[in-house]
Amino acid sequence: xxxxxxxxxxxxxxxxxxxxxxxxxxxxxxxxxxxxxxxxxxxxxxxxxxxxxxxxxxxxxxxxxxxxxxxxxxxxxxxxxxxxxxxxxxxxxxxxxxxxxxxxxxxxxxxxxxxxxxxxxxxxxxxxxxxxxxxxxxxxxxxxxxxxxxxxxxxxxxxxxxxxxxxxxxxxxxxxxxxxxxxxxxxxxxxx
Numbered sequence: 001x002x003x004x005x006x007x008x009x010x011x012x013x014x015x016x017x018x019x020x021x022x023x024x025x026x027x028x029x030x031x032x033x034x035x036x037x038x039x040x041x042x043x044x045x046x047x048x049x050x051x052x053x054x055x056x057x058x059x060x061x062x063x064x065x066x067x068x069x070x071x072x073x074x075x076x077x078x079x080x081x082x083x084x085x086x087x088x089x090x091x092x093x094x095x096x097x098x099x100x101x102x103x104x105x106x107x108x109x110x111x112x113x114x115x116x117x118x119x120x121x122x123x124x125x126x127x128x129x130x131x132x133x134x135x136x137x138x139x140x141x142x143x144x145x146x147x148x149x150x151x152x153x154x155x156x157x158x159x160x161x162x163x164x165x166x167x168x169x170x171x172x173x174x175x176x177x178x179x180x181x182x183x184x185x186x187x188x189x190x191x192x
Contacts, residue, residue: 080139082131090128097124 034042101117108116126133 080132080135082129082135085129085131090125093128094121094124097121 098117098121101120102113104120105113105116
């Protein structure tokens with residue numbers, strides 16, 4: 001009977017059917033390792049950016065120093081300049097004075113070639129910028145401040161004394177000649 005028991009169960013064929021869908025794909029872990037070219041490019045890029053940032057900071061420092069020096073020179077020159085003295089026409093004439101000095105010194109001895117341009121440039125500078133020249137002279141030459149102050153205070157008195165001495169001398173000459181030279185400088189009877 002035992003054999004009947006086993007025979008009573010039907011035989012089921014185990015068929016494995018394929019699924020309509022693909023089996024789930026395995027997850028790939030991508031390890032992104034840079035190539036030698038990428039490593040070289042990265043190294044160059046980092047070195048260039050580092051040098052550019054250091055160059056930029058250096059340029060900024062130089063620009064700040066330049067701006068500070070310019071600001072100090074403007075403040076320094078403000079105490080010497082006179083607002084009535086215009087810069088541009090005088091600067092052109094000073095430059096022309098230097099050029100004239102080089103023309104005068106041409107084909108002359110070496111001393112005149114060297115000294116003529118700065119001498120004429122300084123002369124035109126002193127002519128076109130009298131207050132600036134006087135202020136610079138007072139502060140840069142030792143003892144010049146006292147000389148300039150003496151000229152400004154006592155010099156006017158000296159000028160008055162020289163004028164009165166001239167007038168007294170002229171009057172004495174007029175008295176000796178007999179009034180031939182009038183006080184206005186014109187001879188009597190002649191109109192110019």
